[in-house]
Amino acid sequence: MAKVAALKGIFNFRSSLSSTPKKSNGHGGGSGSHTKLKRRLSLIDSDECAASKGHGNGFPSPNGTINGRPGSKKMRLQSARDAERSPAKGHKRQAPVKEQREKLPIALGRDAIVEEIRRNDVTILVGETGSGKTTQVPQYLLEAGIAGDGVIAITQPRKVAATSLAARVAVEQGVPVGGLVGYSVRFDESTSNSTRIKYVTDGMIIRELLSDELLSKYSIVIVDEAHERTLRTDLLLANLKSIIKRRNAGEGTSKGGKEKGRAQRTNPLKVVIMSATLDAEKFSKYYGNAKVLYVQGRQHPVTIYHTAASQQDYVDSAMRTFYQIHTDWPPGDVLIFLPGQEDIENLEKSVELYSKRLPVDIPGVAVLPMYAALPPNQQSAIFAPAPHGMRKCILATNIAETSITIPGIKYVIDTGKCKEKRYISRDTGTGFDTLLTKDITQSSAMQRAGRAGREGPGYCFRLYTEDAFKSMPLSAEPEIRRVTLTSSLLQLKCLGQDLEKLDFIDKPEQDSIASALATLYLLGALDDSKSLTPLGRTMAHFPLEPTYARTLAASFEHGCPSEILSILSVLSASSKLFIDNTDTREAASESRSKFRAVSGDHMTILNIVKAYEEIREGKGHEKGKAGRREWCKRQFLNERCLSEALEIRAQLRGVCERMKMDWTVSAGEGNDQPVLKSLLSGLVNQAAFLQADGSYKQIMGPSIVKIHPSSSLCDKKVPVILYDELVYTSQIYARGVSAISRSAVQELAVFKRRHSD
Numbered sequence: 001m002a003k004v005a006a007l008k009g010i011f012n013f014r015s016s017l018s019s020t021p022k023k024s025n026g027h028g029g030g031s032g033s034h035t036k037l038k039r040r041l042s043l044i045d046s047d048e049c050a051a052s053k054g055h056g057n058g059f060p061s062p063n064g065t066i067n068g069r070p071g072s073k074k075m076r077l078q079s080a081r082d083a084e085r086s087p088a089k090g091h092k093r094q095a096p097v098k099e100q101r102e103k104l105p106i107a108l109g110r111d112a113i114v115e116e117i118r119r120n121d122v123t124i125l126v127g128e129t130g131s132g133k134t135t136q137v138p139q140y141l142l143e144a145g146i147a148g149d150g151v152i153a154i155t156q157p158r159k160v161a162a163t164s165l166a167a168r169v170a171v172e173q174g175v176p177v178g179g180l181v182g183y184s185v186r187f188d189e190s191t192s193n194s195t196r197i198k199y200v201t202d203g204m205i206i207r208e209l210l211s212d213e214l215l216s217k218y219s220i221v222i223v224d225e226a227h228e229r230t231l232r233t234d235l236l237l238a239n240l241k242s243i244i245k246r247r248n249a250g251e252g253t254s255k256g257g258k259e260k261g262r263a264q265r266t267n268p269l270k271v272v273i274m275s276a277t278l279d280a281e282k283f284s285k286y287y288g289n290a291k292v293l294y295v296q297g298r299q300h301p302v303t304i305y306h307t308a309a310s311q312q313d314y315v316d317s318a319m320r321t322f323y324q325i326h327t328d329w330p331p332g333d334v335l336i337f338l339p340g341q342e343d344i345e346n347l348e349k350s351v352e353l354y355s356k357r358l359p360v361d362i363p364g365v366a367v368l369p370m371y372a373a374l375p376p377n378q379q380s381a382i383f384a385p386a387p388h389g390m391r392k393c394i395l396a397t398n399i400a401e402t403s404i405t406i407p408g409i410k411y412v413i414d415t416g417k418c419k420e421k422r423y424i425s426r427d428t429g430t431g432f433d434t435l436l437t438k439d440i441t442q443s444s445a446m447q448r449a450g451r452a453g454r455e456g457p458g459y460c461f462r463l464y465t466e467d468a469f470k471s472m473p474l475s476a477e478p479e480i481r482r483v484t485l486t487s488s489l490l491q492l493k494c495l496g497q498d499l500e501k502l503d504f505i506d507k508p509e510q511d512s513i514a515s516a517l518a519t520l521y522l523l524g525a526l527d528d529s530k531s532l533t534p535l536g537r538t539m540a541h542f543p544l545e546p547t548y549a550r551t552l553a554a555s556f557e558h559g560c561p562s563e564i565l566s567i568l569s570v571l572s573a574s575s576k577l578f579i580d581n582t583d584t585r586e587a588a589s590e591s592r593s594k595f596r597a598v599s600g601d602h603m604t605i606l607n608i609v610k611a612y613e614e615i616r617e618g619k620g621h622e623k624g625k626a627g628r629r630e631w632c633k634r635q636f637l638n639e640r641c642l643s644e645a646l647e648i649r650a651q652l653r654g655v656c657e658r659m660k661m662d663w664t665v666s667a668g669e670g671n672d673q674p675v676l677k678s679l680l681s682g683l684v685n686q687a688a689f690l691q692a693d694g695s696y697k698q699i700m701g702p703s704i705v706k707i708h709p710s711s712s713l714c715d716k717k718v719p720v721i722l723y724d725e726l727v728y729t730s731q732i733y734a735r736g737v738s739a740i741s742r743s744a745v746q747e748l749a750v751f752k753r754r755h756s757d
């Protein structure tokens with residue numbers, strides 16, 4: 001015990017975390033160490049995660065309740081205490097899956113849910129996190145025969161949720177994944193003719209619309225986590241609305257004359273909208289007053305703590321809170337929510353550093369990062385049990401916020417921050433998305449807390465005050481109102497639909513629509529009458545942003561798809577290739593000089609990919625994974641980016657093959673011009689002329705930009721540049737820069753004249 005006390009001294013919890021509890025939930029009688037923690041944290045009871053809560057939280061009123069497993073507050077606290085008294089309980093052997101299924105709160109409402117969905121075209125189902133919506137509802141519907149001969153699709157905003165849910169439901173059904181239960185996510189599918197329950201990302205089902213506009217193979221589409229309001233979910237909701245009208249004999253809503261209509265139906269569609277934190281009324285109205293069902297209760301309680309004062313340095317607070325849990329609390333893994341990769345990497349280093357200083361009688365820590373840019377095999381590592389005797393500490397972005405159950409998680413630490421995509425408009429009428437760190441919403445906070453308490457009682461430590469929680473907006477602004485619509489507009493054009501006319505739950509801004517139209521016109525995907533061109537149709541087949549899809553299409557004209565695929569794969573990876581900061585810039589530049597191409601950064605990227613491939617093939621001195629990592633480190637390159645890029649490239653090559661486009665064609669060693677011309681076709685909006693004072697002026701915009709110090713062209717003066725992105729600091733910098741030829745500039749000038757006529 002003396003050792004532990006000394007350890008706490010090292011971490012020196014802030015006074016804001018050391019204040020007296022504001023309000024106790026009454027389960028303070030546990031171990032001495034637990035009492036100490038309570039003194040440091042302001043302890044409040046969780047309303048939004050409590051077992052029997054059905055109202056008072058801004059969500060469902062009990063009126064529509066069809067099911068309940070209403071544990072009293074006393075009962076909940078009792079079970080939490082039990083867990084603390086016998087720490088081993090957190091790791092107890094799970095009951096057989098059949099028993100687990102029957103114990104879920106949703107199980108009591110099974111018949112009522114099935115009956116309501118049988119009777120209605122559209123049903124909205126709201127139930128607490130962990131009540132069993134996502135895993136059970138599809139199985140109930142299949143077992144009740146409601147799906148007929150069709151497939152039941154369950155959409156998810158994220159890949160990892162779709163694949164892990166399919167795995168879980170396959171276990172529950174006692175079948176292998178890809179048989180009765182399957183999944184389909186970007187570039188990865190596991191289904192067969194016998195698949196009847198299919199977990200699918202919202203992006204994939206939108207893509208399926210391109211080949212089957214009525215989604216005719218599905219008899220039921222369940223839109224899960226609808227509260228997230230991703231752009232793709234909103235697109236799907238709008239399409240489902242019109243598909244129901246067309247497939248269900250023109251009735252469209254869940255009310256009125258349906259019995260008569262039903263007799264004439266051949267292949268009707270049912271839609272179920274689900275979430276734990278949903279504005280049910282809004283969705284109900286949107287679907288013609290669709291029926292709303294509430295599933296009350298959660299299987300295990302989650303106790304929530306807020307800090308007494310706000311935390312300036314959330315990464316540091318997360319680290320201290322983690323070690324407080326690790327040294328004081330019973331066994332159980334910890335999930336920490338952070339906004340992005342950079343914070344995750346920083347915290348990973350700190351947690352690992354301190355774990356080496358733990359006294360011998362304190363268990364070790366297994367730190368696992370979890371963010372979108374990680375390769376799938378590293379993402380799935382979080383689902384494996386911690387090595388014997390260790391505590392798992394998962395550092396995640398909001399990729400782990402909804403839907404998933406991570407075995408072993410008992411504690412959640414919520415920093416209250418996330419990254420949100422936002423559209424920055426330009427005066428040219430076009431714009432781009434950028435990621436901004438911001439405070440989360442109440443809905444996110446509840447979802448994050450809901451990742452604990454899935455296998456037993458859980459605890460959520462919020463690194464923000466209760467007042468801060470109360471002043472958060474209930475849910476995020478729908479993506480359709482804040483991100484660029486270019487990609488979606490292109491997909492809709494392929495479906496023969498008009499973004500302006502589609503019946504969205506929230507309409508997009510006129511400016512965003514105009515900007516998306518302008519960009520697609522510039523890229524040649526639309527003609528003067530806003531109609532889709534054959535080029536636009538080809539572009540839509542590539543799972544790339546339209547600018548890059550245009551570049552790829554152009555590379556086939558210029559005879560260099562092989563090179564362009566390598567470059568675009570790096571640019572499409574979720575993390576940056578160059579590890580770059582002011583301190584190491586000179587050393588990095590020197591060690592990378594051997595890859596440097598005269599024309600600039602794009603050809604340099606190509607040289608790096610080629611060198612990395614040789615290392616992977618074992619041609620260098622560096623062997624194995626560790627050797628590759630060491631090689632990258634020496635050149636200040638990010639290995640994660642390169643390995644992800646090779647995966648992306650393989651997937652894109654597959655798409656080209658399916659479209660009978662020969663991606664093996666190459667311009668040949670040192671032949672930069674075709675590659676740069678192809679890039680210019682896509683990045684037409686991202687070019688600038690040299691000015692007399694050495695700065696550059698955008699061709700398609702008003703801004704004066706400088707070349708970023710990290711660029712290989714930083715101290716060169718070239719007549720025209722094209723760039724990947726602009727970075728706003730004290731001035732505007734162009735990053736990822738290449739020099740383009742005068743003839744290419746002339747082509748661009750002609751293009752610009754034509755555009756402004």
Ligand SMILES: Nc1ncnc2c1ncn2[C@@H]1O[C@H](COP(=O)(O)OP(=O)(O)OP(=O)(O)O)[C@@H](O)[C@H]1O
Pocket residue numbers: 104127128129130131132133134135136164168275276299402403404405407450453454455
């Ligand atoms: N992979 C898994 N391993 C172990 N148990 C699981 C797994 N997936 C789900 N469960 C169990 O099933 C319960 C219900 O999960 P499900 O995802 O269906 O709930 P939900 O109501 O959809 O929750 P959410 O709103 O958070 O998505 C979990 O709380 C957990 O007990």
